[in-house]
Amino acid sequence: MGEKIGDVRPAKFTWAEIQEKIHTDKSVHTALPDGGFLSFDHRFPFLCLYRFAKGDRDESMVRLIRGQANYLLVPQEDMELPDVYRNLIGSISEVRKEAFDAFLLVEVWSQKTVDDAEPSFHLFAPRSMAQSTRQILEDGLKELSMSVPGSVVVTERGDIRHPAGKGPAFSIDEYKENSVLALGIQMPLFFGTVDTIRYPIPFRSFKSHFTRLVKKAIFEFIRVQTTISFAHFGVLGTSLLEERVREVDAQLAEINNTYDFLLAVTPVNTAEEWERFKQNNCSEPPVFRYRLLPADPEKMKRDLYDISIDRIDDPTLAFLLHDKRAEMDKEISMLEERNTQQFLYNSFRLYGKPDAELVNLAKAILDELRTGDEEEEPDRVSPEAFRRQGERYIQALRNQDGAFGCDIRIRKDLDGIMVSRGCLMISDTFYSPAHRVAPLLEHEIGTHSVTYYNGKKQPLELFYVGLAGYDEWQEGLAVFSEYMAGGLTRARLRLLAARVIAANHLAEGADFIENYGMLQAEHGFGERTAFNITTRIHRGGGLTKDAIYLRGFQKLLHYMQHHDEMEHLYVGKLAEKHIPYIEELLYRSILKKPEVLPLFLHQNKLKEKLAEIRSYQSITELATH
Template identity: 40%
Template sequence: MSTLTGQRLGPALDIDARLTGLERTVDLLLNLTPVNAAEAWVDFERSDYGSAPTLRLRPLDFDPDLVRRDLYGLEIENVTDPALHALLRSKRDEIARQVTALEDRDTSRFVYGSLQLYGGITRVLAADAEELLRLIPAQVPSGRSVTAGAFAEAARAEFHRYGAQYPGFPVNVQVREDISELMVSFGQLLIPEAAAIRADRVEALLHHEVGTHVVTYQNGARQALKLLTIGLPGYDETQEGLAVLAEYLVGGLDPRRLRVLAARVIAIDQMLHGADFLEIFESLRADHGIPARTAWAIAIRVVVAGGSVKDAIYLRGISRLLDLLAEGVNLDVLFVGKLAVDHIPLIQDLLDRKVLEAPWVRPRWLDVPGAQERLDGIRAGMSVTDLYEGAVPT
């Protein structure tokens, strides 16, 4: 970025940095992750699946009112670049919604905040999910798994592979007892201490978590616009769509995984229509042949905090990416940082004006043997149900 450009965009970049810091303070993802999921599963199993779990969330370590004061004290009106003005204003409002959602945890109001942040279930999305569950036979649970420690070792090796090609690429892996799901938070890969990860999913998960979420974080960290590390407004759907695409291109989007993505949409739809945890859990098992442990994991992610619709973004995200790739959209712009497909024109404009730079790191999953052939197939036109490559029931 030139000195002249930096001076002209100074107010925008200052507000960008302050918004980035405020979202790190709020930490929506971690604050919606149960701290007792492993113990709750043991209790649920002992009850013969008859007693709904009580999920505990960590106390908020920030004052919501102070965060709001800081948010609305930002002088966004001084940003003269129209595109950046709209972007920063939208991001400020998104963080405010996150704060309200976190205040509303474990109340009937929370689901409405989740809908504002992530959107609902369309008829088309629900129909695609139902079709995937109809097409893909119920799967026998995998027998072999790896421990959190073994997965952490594989993850560190993956970080080092990136570091060998891109010196300075940091290794950020933690095994933690206070989380229940594998996640990337601000560039750090967090692994639940109690995790038992399917051995045949390890490679796909590394490309999902490190090759997508960490790579886009690190690319964003080298941009003038620091919001590209934490995500532009509504980035989640595109980010998870990219991560699922990575799984597909490396041959790791197997039938079990596709069934899980579809079942998440169905579970959310049921929750929005009034189903409780036990009803969702039993429906996943009885109606769709989802194994008990998997049905549990899907259901708790849906009912957490009072009802979360976040998990619909995986299937919706990959569906939208399939359409865009068929239209000829170039993936490279999506690696600049964490952004939504709706931001592509803005990001391209900022690239053209040298406000942003081309991505530092290229994801390894683009160069895995067979990836280009799969990508060519997508560009020729594919629907989300075409991602299933097995036998189709007659």
């Protein structure tokens, strides 16, 4: 079954109102009669065009050009373009040409052939003009053709830039006279039929790549042919948020907010089980209890897949939303499968297994740093004292934004410290080494609470809920902040490495007692530290999440070898794979720059510390003491 397309939205403006907006440099986003539609961002000198006859509207073409900021859908029954649309295109090109000295018109249509004909991507371009723009399109179409079996790419240079059976929007002489470059792209009739999209999953990827390709070609046209330049092709996307994007985002956030995954898989009786474990001479595994689930996982999944993400035109936002739904599906499955073998298998799907490179890095850290266990630290800070220092840190952040807030709570039902939905929670049994307080505050508040707060300021809830797979990059940033605060100790690095080794041991089939014994006998960890590491790894039935701290830190260090700027990494909760999308959305002014940044980014010796990062040979060199 194909994917059913949503109904056309009603018109908002009359033809006269549309013309007035165009001539007064205002953007227009409006439905037109008989299924037509205009999206016009006055900042850009281009327009994508698709013409269709009643009962013969290829929905794949509609969806493809809706990924652009400027597009026009034209219902056309006769040979010639209706005068009202011809005048509309003429007004847009005239106004934009005055600002840019040139205008680009890209018409797309689908191939009309018999069933046994060879599918083709056909690029229609001038004989000699705009060769660099044509080359970008030609190369990009060759890559796209790989997704359509048996298709070929043909470039035809001449006066034809429009589909067979329809006249040109304007004559070649009119194009030349008005400094308009017209290009035509014929696509195989592969993904689309009337009212449906066939093969919706591969079409998502196809649309994303096609949208990016057209933006790159437009960017090159503007760079070469006009008097104005843009910093990046990502700027050429629309700055408007579709209402359906907001609806889908809100629906996903509502489901996500019905559960707290990390709290749900964190035992509530760790302290009691530690005492029982000692009483049994460390020979019987603990029996952990967990919080009751606040909602029915089956209903959550039904609600999750009732959300219609495929109706979203913007491929960047559609990808982020699809990606998040897939992650939530895995999380909800894991909640339902706590304390079963299936929980562990889904943990592998969600967080992966430690690979050989990461395991070797962890082994190297433990071999090189043979000493260092925070159990031996005599100078410790009480939970209440930790809370007070946290409040001072928060007050310092309010110098950037007076509205910044972060609750700090001392609780009896968890072990250690954690941030959940921006709130710092401290176990009433957590006594931190004094020298670790500042780095931990950078980790927990400076990273987790700050990105939650900045995400709350974004127009989409997804950015505080967290994009799919954000945990690894978040923890990498958080460990990086510990280093920048001067508190990445030998003991801390050993702990991160031990988590990787324990996660790998779990993946190889080790049980709780075997993992606990291995950490003590082979790596010299104290009883309570070994118990805490093993508890985190085996909670819920087996959770490999803790391997992401070292893996994320390793990836962050590699990223900083090649980048100077970090501010955009704090716009919300994101993964490394999302950075190009985040940069695009910032260029498009959909996302806001972060309002609060961690304190280490304001330190006087920031450049010196970053230089140290770029010169290290071994990750163990970064340990402070």
